[in-house]
Amino acid sequence: MSTQTQTDSAVPRIETFSVDADTDTSPDGALAAWFEGVSFGFHEGRLEAEDLPKLAEAHAADGRVLWGAYDDNPGPHAWNPRIPVATYGTMVNSLNVGGGKFLDAHLITAVTVRATHRRRGLLRRMITEDLQGAADRGHALAALTASEATIYGRFGFGTATHTTSVEVDVRERFAVTSPSYGRIEVVDADAAVHLTQEIFAGFHARTLGSIGRQYAYARRSSGLWGEERPQPDKALRTAVHYDDDGRPDAFVSYSFAGWDKTPYTMRVKDLVAVSEAAYLELWRYLGSLDLIERVTFTMASVSDPLPWALADRRCRELKSDEDVLWLRILDPVAALEARAYEHDGSVVLHVQDPLGHAHGAFLLEVRGGKADVMRLGAEAAVGLDMDVAALGSLYLGGVTASTLASAGRIRANSADVLESADRLFAHSRQPYCITHF
Numbered sequence: 001m002s003t004q005t006q007t008d009s010a011v012p013r014i015e016t017f018s019v020d021a022d023t024d025t026s027p028d029g030a031l032a033a034w035f036e037g038v039s040f041g042f043h044e045g046r047l048e049a050e051d052l053p054k055l056a057e058a059h060a061a062d063g064r065v066l067w068g069a070y071d072d073n074p075g076p077h078a079w080n081p082r083i084p085v086a087t088y089g090t091m092v093n094s095l096n097v098g099g100g101k102f103l104d105a106h107l108i109t110a111v112t113v114r115a116t117h118r119r120r121g122l123l124r125r126m127i128t129e130d131l132q133g134a135a136d137r138g139h140a141l142a143a144l145t146a147s148e149a150t151i152y153g154r155f156g157f158g159t160a161t162h163t164t165s166v167e168v169d170v171r172e173r174f175a176v177t178s179p180s181y182g183r184i185e186v187v188d189a190d191a192a193v194h195l196t197q198e199i200f201a202g203f204h205a206r207t208l209g210s211i212g213r214q215y216a217y218a219r220r221s222s223g224l225w226g227e228e229r230p231q232p233d234k235a236l237r238t239a240v241h242y243d244d245d246g247r248p249d250a251f252v253s254y255s256f257a258g259w260d261k262t263p264y265t266m267r268v269k270d271l272v273a274v275s276e277a278a279y280l281e282l283w284r285y286l287g288s289l290d291l292i293e294r295v296t297f298t299m300a301s302v303s304d305p306l307p308w309a310l311a312d313r314r315c316r317e318l319k320s321d322e323d324v325l326w327l328r329i330l331d332p333v334a335a336l337e338a339r340a341y342e343h344d345g346s347v348v349l350h351v352q353d354p355l356g357h358a359h360g361a362f363l364l365e366v367r368g369g370k371a372d373v374m375r376l377g378a379e380a381a382v383g384l385d386m387d388v389a390a391l392g393s394l395y396l397g398g399v400t401a402s403t404l405a406s407a408g409r410i411r412a413n414s415a416d417v418l419e420s421a422d423r424l425f426a427h428s429r430q431p432y433c434i435t436h437f
């Protein structure tokens with residue numbers, strides 16, 4: 001499928017296409033040119049022709065829609081004009097919105113604009129058109145993971161989940177004190193590709209804020225594919241934890257940083273567990289690796305139980321806190337009715353949205369954990385007033401209305417309204433997303 005929009009030949013022509021079994025995967029095809037555009041935008045190397053069929057298979061499996069902006073007026077010696085000067089991609093995957101509920105999210109990825117064409121409104125053009133399309137197709141929200149935190153707020157995205165980066169000293173003083181169970185096995189890549197998918201499915205089903213994973217993930221987490229290319233990553237090892245009944249309930253994939261790096265370090269690439277107990281078992285395993293002095297993990301939960309399970313909690317050093325999921329509410333009625341609530345109550349929200357999708361006043365009423373949301377007239381009394389990006393941050397309960405009010409991101413007409421909004425949006429657990437896309 002391929003569609004074109006507009007145009008006046010002075011501005012790049014935008015084309016969108018999807019990938020299927022018939023897509024040309026030769027180095028001269030539009031798909032290869034699109035990948036070259038993405039690689040250029042993220043400062044990666046040129047594409048290897050042999051990788052194209054596998055990359056195409058992955059993009060087809062994800063149901064991605066690819067956007068390219070083409071400059072039809074290139075200079076005399078310009079790089080191949082078939083390579084887009086801007087790229088953009090979308091796909092749909094599920095977001096866990098708590099209480100065993102899921103919402104299909106419109107995911108945005110692969111956003112690049114070539115330096116020669118930047119700051120002329122190409123991103124704005126693509127994202128504005130795309131968000132309108134997603135809203136027209138009935139998506140209640142869009143999501144992305146951002147390369148820089150300064151880009152997407154203006155388009156209505158707010159940070160909704162965070163992870164922490166930790167370094168753990170696993171020398172003699174390291175000991176996990178929680179009760180031990182089950183067993184660990186090192187598995188080969190072919191088995192790992194299935195096991196990591198199965199374990200992730202268990203994690204996704206129970207974890208607020210989790211986004212379903214794209215096709216390449218299990219291949220990269222198992223070492224069948226590397227990070228840069230769909231070729232084996234021979235340095236990556238995968239260990240799986242099985243419970244007492246032999247069911248796989250956690251995996252970790254990791255690689256050694258090398259003998260020239262001290263302290264000797266194991267880097268966790270991916271670590272997924274269906275329960276806290278299984279998570280701690282993986283740490284017990286990582287702590288048992290001979291010759292290793294330090295383990296690094298960049299995707300720990302902000303409510304990580306590890307320090308509380310260590311004999312010496314100072315073994316775990318917190319290095320940084322990073323935003324992961326950015327949410328953009330497109331339809332406040334559908335989005336707010338879809339999520340789970342742990343407390344009853346009601347609040348009137350006034351939402352400012354420069355793009356219009358979520359603009360308006362809404363009464364959110366929760367009874368018996370079920371939400372009803374009604375659109376009100378502009379004259380409705382204000383409870384909370386916020387822009388749509390703040391609503392995206394509030395949506396999964398990763399930050400409270402009070403904190404956003406303290407930061408000047410929300411205005412409340414009384415302390416009582418803030419307090420009831422805090423209760424209404426709160427989840428007993430912090431949202432945790434370990435999918436980058």
Ligand SMILES: CC(=O)SCCNC(=O)CCNC(=O)[C@H](O)C(C)(C)COP(=O)(O)OP(=O)(O)OC[C@H]1O[C@@H](n2cnc3c(N)ncnc32)[C@H](O)[C@@H]1OP(=O)(O)O
Nearest residue numbers: 109110111112113118119120121122123124144146147150
């Ligand atoms: C979901 C993802 O894929 S995240 C990956 C994003 N991509 C990258 O980081 C790759 C490197 N960067 C780029 O390719 C480009 O600079 C992009 C895509 C970030 C921006 O593309 P452009 O076409 O230059 O953006 P555009 O001209 O439409 O700018 C729109 C607005 O965003 C602002 N903006 C754009 N990029 C940035 C930035 N990096 N930091 C701060 N503001 C930015 C512009 O100033 C403009 O603001 P305004 O309209 O409010 O005045």
